Amino acid sequence: MAHNLADVNAFIAVARARGFRNAARIEGTSASALSDAVRRLEGRLGARLLHRTTRSISLTEAGARLMARLEPALSEVDAALSGVGRVGDEPAGTLRLNVPVSAARLILPDLVPAFLAAYPQIRLEITAEDSFVDVLAAGADAGIRYDERLEQDMIAVPIGPRIQRFACAAAPAYLDARGRPGHPRDLLDHACLRGRFSSGASPAWEFERERETVMIEGDGPLIVNLGPAIDLAVEAAIAGTGIIYLFEAWLAPLLKSGALEPVLPDWWPSFPGPFLYYSGRRLVPPPLRAFIDFIRARPSS
Template identity: 45%
Template sequence: MRRMDMGGLAIFLAVAEERSFTRAAAKLGVSPSALSHAIRRLEQRMDVRLLTRTTRSVAPTEAGERLMETVAPAFDEIDARIAALTELRSRPAGTVRITTSEHAARTLLWPAIDRIVADYPDIKVELNVQSGLTDIVAERFDAGVRLGERLEQDMVAVRIGPRLRMATVGSPAYLAKCGAPKSPDDLTRHACINLRMVNGSIYQWEYG
């Protein structure tokens, strides 16, 4: 049976269960003549009479009874599954996949996730922690969390945390031995520990 016949099967079930074109039409919100034409087309496609019509009543034939036994449970299951889907409108559920940096995961996401999963147990959160940029569309992520300055131009961004301030620090022992720098230019004479990015480049310290 082709997918285009699903509507005809639904109409047949309504008429067969109501034993009336008039009551079935009222139930479906269409005219009795429209149901009659739909049943006729279904019978022609199946090449079998499904309903016996009289001036007073409508009843399924033997073929119609068999068809009811076949498709009624399937439609009941479809209705049940659709009802289950509509429940999601009032109760958030599903899996949320997020790609994030380690710092954002530790300081922003973990505290928020703890609250979310406690309030909405049907939500599952998957975190992919890495420093490099990720194509969230190609990798099928729902969201990505990165520093604002590293966004692609076509991405839509929403701030979820406070502004960050970077600081250059040194241990008291090192500063006592080598002296504290007075300006950023002085750092060229110090033993600095820097960060190598995933793409191989060295992070450029910024001052201004």
């Protein structure tokens, strides 16, 4: 069945803009023309793609499935078109990355300024969130994740330190008042400042020494959304509210200044560093290829 690509483009514009009027302004056409194009496409497909109300539109299940299939294809078309005539030229365009908040805080600051200085024609768009999303469906070119959260059939490139540690710490005044734990199980008698994923799961605190591993699910007066609100828990720990468990690199400046004191440092667990990952089934856009080459050329710690 042959399809009018103009009608397909009209559907994409409306879906992205979440409305006919907004899409019409962006595309430089009329809302009625877009509406007619979407109706023609729906008629050929035999399926409703949009729920229409007087105030808003939303994708139907069929529309959402179609967009999920179209987005990767559109990215490949954009990459192919942007690469035409640029062989040997400086890479240019937009690179979209979806990363955890920890990577935006601990990994990217050491990379982004140097990368943008080396490639002034590239614009970097970064979305930092700790919910588990399909980076391609979210419109990103690549993502940063840890090994246990990598999606299948993706190419993974090491990025940042190859070994990281979790650290446990508290304000000296808190430890003077409540005592210093000698074993991870002692934390069950302390105020633990916990984190929670957007899924609702609250990860246990893991400790290891030699061949012993201990998982602790402590309790305390504060639970924050992991990622967006973690700085609030850090400030609470500095103020003496309780004990925090976080990336060692995140807490390192506070440990160095004495604002926080290490707790059970002999038990801090190490884990492999993160990876940049992207689909091996797509044409790699020039900005992403430049970023991959850039991080591969940097020494890993």
